Amino acid sequence: MSASLFLLREPLLDPARKVIAHELRWQAGAQSGEDADSVALGLLLAAELHRGDEGWLLADGKLVLPVGPAFFESAAVQMLPGAAFMLTLEEGAAIKPDALAAARAAGFHVALRGLDIDSALQPLLSGYELDGAASDLAAQLKRAMAQRAPGARIAVRNIAAWKHYDVCAGAGLDVYAGRLIDAPAPAQAARGLNPSQTVILQLMNLVGRNADVRELEGVLKRDAAISYKLFRYINSVGFGLGAEITSLRHAVSMLGYSTLYRWLSLLLATASTGAHAAALMQTAIIRGRFTELLGHYLLPKGDAENLFVAGMFSLLDRLLGIPMEDVLTQIQLSEALSQALTKRAGIYGPFLALAESCERSDGNSQGCADALFLSAEQVNAAHLAALAWAQNLKL
Structure with a gap:
């Protein structure tokens, strides 16, 4: 099925407005976290972005990759440089603790899209992803900050205006910026050529x-x-x-x-x-x-x-x-x-x-x-x- 799917790319910004990673997932037609499709995506990246003596072609670039539980037991885990990846799981995913621990040991970071996960797995998470359009975002954010491990990051999706990005940045949150690319420039932004x-x-x-x-x-x-x-x-x-x-x-x-x-x-x-x-x-x-x-x-x-x-x-x-x-x-x-x-x-x-x-x-x-x-x-x-x-x- 992956042979007919198209990649979708979205930048991830830190609070300083720096692009710290790009998320890659399949466009509409597949659920990004479906096991077979997430494994196929990992194998595609291994094939296209790793070339013999050249090694990993993204230099120090980082990627975010939505995955399902089967990804952790696939060949992709051995073929990809773990330190270059943040793997994101849907909440409720039936991930085996030893598989998650092995991925972390291989250098992969793992984030949860949502908040609900077995408490035994929480220390293994590198971060959480929240929906910026959720009506209870403030409550979710408070909970995420309370349960995250030291150093874990929190990222927010569906931010459609730069003023809302500024609020997130002020709270120390990362932001997926796909919708911001087409958003009007901030009111205070310079106009014309410098x-x-x-x-x-x-x-x-x-x-x-x-x-x-x-x-x-x-x-x-x-x-x-x-x-x-x-x-x-x-x-x-x-x-x-x-x-x-x-x-x-x-x-x-x-x-x-x-x-x-x-x-x-x-x-x-x-x-x-x-x-x-x-x-x-x-x-x-x-x-x-x-x-x-x-x-x-x-x-x-x-x-x-x-x-x-x-x-x-x-x-x-x-x-x-x-x-x-x-x-x-x-x-x-x-x-x-x-x-x-x-x-x-x-x-x-x-x-x-x-x-x-x-x-x-x-x-x-x-x-x-x-x-x-x-x-x-x-x-x-x-x-x-x-x-x-x-x-x-x-x-």
Whole structure:
């Protein structure tokens, strides 16, 4: 059954608004904690995110994985690096104490979605998950704090507004931020481009019209930090170039203008300084790479690079706090990119829509994939490769 299921990704934020993990589960069509499907998910992650001598591809990235009791006695437990995972159980799950203890000994953290569990198992739990939409949330929170083991964390789901996140953060709670990605920016958030983004945008417009490198260098000199970040990003993921990129002229000669443009698009999104920007930036990076990798199945390299830009720019309106139409008045983009960003239309729109659908519990990934004649296997492989790429990027 898992061969026809699509992965769903959701970031987990700590009280400091830092992305500390991503939850991966199956989208609608399977209950995430069902034994067979949770085992299949674990085996998929072991296959896609562990490569021989390269080891675990997520670097120090953490994953949250909803599982059922059978997961603890499956091969996935031996195949996955326990320290990289938080396994979440539904309350009432018939888990064997020795199986839970063995998972903890292997480095896995285990959280309970709910509060009711055998008291003998409570010391083995690393945390609890609560429903932020529950009418008795305050009572649940009080109970969770009373029964949790020292150091155990509490996370809250279904938080749909940044002001509610702030309340949770003030109480020391982690928050699953999937619904916050599409939420309006906080009222106090800065609007429009900051000085660094203005410089980056000027560079992008120059690169877009193939301006002389000396003209680019003149703009780049206005902000030394931009050069540092740009070269760090490029060098962190590697291109088999045999040498480290140390100057703009070197970058142009080794990569070309189109590849430089995609890196500047990443730099533009990650230059946001708003307090709410961390989850949006991480999502934009994964979305950009995911959309690009989807394009590799069907489109020429140049179009795939444009898909990276489409994914990166798809959250600029949220990051900048202004409508997408206003964003597009400040940057020179092709009609195909503009159609994708405003209407999810044109040649690039369906790829972007598919990547976005994999971030939403109610997303129609099956329909989006069918429209592009892509299988769940292809989409999931691209999704995990994009996540690994983003985790290895030195932000």
